[in-house]
Amino acid sequence: MTALRAPLSSMPRFLLLLLFVLSALRAEEQIEFFATRLDSNLSVVHASGDVLVLYKSYYLSANEAYFDRNSSTLELFGNIVAMQGSEYFAMGDYAKLDIAKKSREFSPFFMLDRHTNVWMSSSRSGAEDKDFTVEDGMVSGCDPNDPFWVLYFSSADFDSESRWMNVYNAYLKIYGIPVFYFPYFGYSLDNRRRSGLLVPSFGVSSTEGFFVEQPVYIAIDPSWDVELRPQLRTERGEGVYGKFRFVDSNVSEGMVQAGYFQEKSSYVDTYDLANSNHYGFDFFYTNTAVLQRWLGLDLPGQSGLYADISWMNDIDYINLSSNDTVNYATSNQVLSRVNLFYNEEDAYYGMNLRYYLDLNKQSNADTPQNLPILRYHRYINTFLDEHVYYTFDLRGNNIFRETGMRAVEGEVDLPVTLQTSALEDYLLLSYSARLNGKYITFGNEPTTVSAIPAGGEYETGLFGRIYHVFNAGTQVTKAFEGFSHTAGLDLAYTKAGVDDATGYYKTQQSLCSGSDAALYPECDFYAVNEIEEALDLKFSQFFVNDVGEQVLYHRLSQRLSFDRNQDQLSELENELDWQVTPEVSLYSDVFYNYDNHRVSKMLNGIRYSDGALNVGAMDLYEDQPDVNGTQRVNYLTFDAAYRYNDHYRYFGRYAYDLEANVKKFSEIGFDYTKRCWKFGMRYVENNRPILTNAQADSLLEKYVYFTIELRPIGGTEVNYKLSDALDGS
Known part of the structure; x- marks a missing residue:
């Protein structure tokens, strides 16, 4: 084996998921040739038989290679393989690199990104300086021998400086069946923020019609960006939501979100909605040195500003902000907060603003x-x-x-x-x-x-x-073999x-x-x-194993009253948190009322988790005295997830109001995951609040969600709303 070194002026580097490229070379740096046979004259180097070309961490192998010193041109023939460390892999039958003109040509072309398992194949690829082109190509993240999905395209171009790729006449095939056609789309090959269209969302409803939302992302300046999400519900109305995010200093950032939705009169009449349009806004801001930055004060302590403000004309502002209402907590009580504080070694100064919005009321005046x-x-x-x-x-x-x-x-x-x-x-x-x-x-x-x-x-x-x-x-505290026990007793008179x-x-x-x-x-x-004159007693204990993990925590609390106008014994509280086995945990918090001779409140939960199966149940029971007597709350939640193997996962959730005899939420579904794709389906019933002219009411909505993700290019979720009805009927 012989080696020959030749000085070169430049050489481009590899591209992520695209083309084989070599890194830029400086004139004084060298490229090395290793081969079974080397022939050279004053202008041309010819290498044949197990040719290996090295530069820094880049490796090129081929059956044959020619290097022209005068034109700085390198040509490779037969079984070309190129690697950078273990990250990128490319191969073809012919490659030509013009070092002086900074141009490259490969035909045919194949490349594999070992990190994401994404491969690309094309009849020809080329590059000129920082611009790359690919002709008659295909790309996928699946097994090349039997790919589940392949994205074909007539041509593509890539700018290595902006890291942006444009693809033309692309069509997606799933198991060889054409599914989607895209005349054009573009996407980034890095995580830099840039303007463009985001993944759309689709849905179908028997009452709201076809749903489509196409988000638009605008990122012109590094310190702020805007996301606009116009939506259309063909049988209900249309609207737009927007989000403006900003960073105004290295210690502060904020977000403003606003939305508006206009209902169709037919939908308003059907459900007797209190408002024909829904609108609102949310504002979030935090600054961890507000007095120093805004007022220029040289203060030794810490100052801060926190703002979380929300306002809306009714609850449907939240319900309509997404196609998946399950992911949003639609509470009828909204609290807006602004906290301003200064904290020093000896004292704390604060100003808090609290604004309460009751969405069950027509007016909060x-x-x-x-x-x-x-x-x-x-x-x-x-x-x-x-x-x-x-x-x-x-x-x-x-x-x-x-x-x-x-x-x-x-x-x-x-x-x-x-x-x-x-x-x-x-x-x-x-x-x-x-x-x-x-x-x-x-x-x-x-x-x-x-x-x-x-x-x-x-x-x-x-x-x-x-x-x-x-x-x-x-x-x-006393130590035993394998665990320690701590017990405490507190009395407060x-x-x-x-x-x-x-x-x-x-x-x-x-x-x-x-x-x-x-x-x-x-x-x-x-x-x-x-x-009241009273004695509060609290007994607590906990057990810790020899690796420092808490196995059991137990607390008993009791108040004894000496006030003649009060009950002598208040409610007894018993709290227990027990890791029964490495897989089973138990939590219980129970309040016992002596006067009524019954439990007045309890929260009980149990969970089993062994890696494959994760299942838990929780029940909340409470007696709530009010002007109409005692109102009982009895709320049951259940969740389970089972991973059958590396591909299948099944899951479900259930929430039921036992006292009102109303199902609040239920969900059942599965995920199927492989190396290059993921498919999921779930059926959901969700009881969400609305505001009608008569009163605050609720809708029981039934959905079927389909999720498909083509890794790593992304995916989307489509839902079909089966029905909705007032009062869960």
């Missing part, structure tokens, strides 16, 4: 809003050799609404704690004196007054209180001290301290909790 809440917190300070601790909290709350009474409320808290230990630190003892004060004043005019006159319903009020809490606790009230807090005390306070609008602003 009478809904109380917190605009804003001002907070100051002084962190724990100690003195007397760290035996005395104290903190300080100050809060101001502006309770605003368009109609009805408004209020401005202030509150101060000052707990002072004396702490020590006994019995060689096995017992921790503490005493806390807790001071609390409130102030409230009102404005505007009440819309309603309760039937029971109280007198001075909205008079400026003051409230002051001091009460006492005594704590005693211990915790011990609360003693009511002195209360003093004037104005609103005095006149409304008896009315708003009762169990039916929610009936009276005067009690909307009464936020005084009665302090």
Whole structure:
């Protein structure tokens, strides 16, 4: 074996999923030839017999090679194989590289990307500098001997600098059957953001007709992008949703989303919808150094701004934002929040805005809003050799609404704690004196007054209180063979001290301290909790195995009341979290009511997971007393997934309201996955809320979803809505 080195001026590099290319060469760098036979004169090098051409990490092998020093042209013949490390693989019968002109030609051409298993074959490929072309080609991610899908095209071109590929006259075949034809499409071969069309979404509904959504992505500037999602539902209406995302600094980013949908009058009449159009917006923003960046302040502490704001005219703004409503939580209560804070070593300063939107109501003009809440917190300070601790909290709350009474409320808290230990630190003892004060004043005019006159319903009020809490606790740990056990016991005795009230807090005390306070609008602003003399007991224990994993956690909580107006025994809580075996886990949280002699609330769940099978069940039961008596909640959820083998996975979910005898949600389906494609089908029933002229209602929707993914080029999901009906009927 002999070797010959020749200096070259340049050589292009490999392309991802496309063409074999060699990396750029500098004039002083060398290319090496290895062959069984080498012939050379002043201008031409001829290599034959097991030819190997090397440059850095690039390898070329062929039966025969010619290199012309004068024209800087390299020609390869027969069984050409090219690799860069173990990443890319290409082969053909003929290759010509003009180093001076930076052009390359291959015919025929085959390339395999070992990382994604995507291969490409064509009759001819060529390149000129940074531009590449492919003629009469095909591409797939499947086994080349029996491909499930192949994408054929008449020609394609690729810009190695922008990493963008254009494909012309492309048609997709699945098992040899033509499925789709694309006159043109383009896509990126890297993860850089760029403008273009995103994957469309399709669906068919017996009530909404044909659904189509074609997202458009706009990315002109690195600091922002826009996504527009126009949609058409042929029997219901049309609309558009949009999302604007931005990064305004290295410590802040945000997003604005808005949408509008116009209903057809026939659909509005059929379902008696409260609104013929649905619109809203969402705004999210976070900044982790807002005071330093916006105001230029040189502050040692941390400042931050967090905003999560949503507004909509009704719940269908959410329901229509996607073709798959199952993936969206359609709660009827929407909370918008804005938090601004500054945090330093000794204190915290905050301003919070809270806006509540009840989508069951036609108008939220009478809904109380917190605009804003001002907070100051002084962190724990100690003195007397760290035996005395104290903190300080100050809060101001502006309770605003368009109609009805408004209020401005202030509150101060000052707990002072004396702490020590006994019995060689096995017992921790503490005493806390807790001071609390409130102030409230009102404005505007009440819309309603309760039937029971109280007198001075909205008079400026003051409230002051001091009460006492005594704590005693211990915790011990003992190690055993294979596990350790920790047990703790805590007792807290609360003693009511002195209360003093004037104005609103005095006149409304008896009315708003009762169990039916929610009936009276005067009690909307009464936020005084009665302090009862009581003893709280808590026992907890947990077991940890020898590798540090928690095996069991158990907690018992009980309150004993010494107040004559309260039940002596409050509800007993028993919480258990137990990893029974490596596959089986159990969770239970149960509340027992002594007066009613029954369980008042419980959350029980069990799960089995062994890698192939994952199945779980959860049940929530609760007695909720209200003005009409006791309302029961009994909600059951079940989920299961089973991976039969590397290809098949089956899954299902189920949610049922046992008390209302209404199915809330169900889903069953399967996935079939192979190297180059994935197919899935699922049947879904979903009970989602809507707003009608009469009241808040719900629709039971039935869907069949089909998912197909051609890896790695992507895929889509198509659904068919079988039916929908009011009230789950």
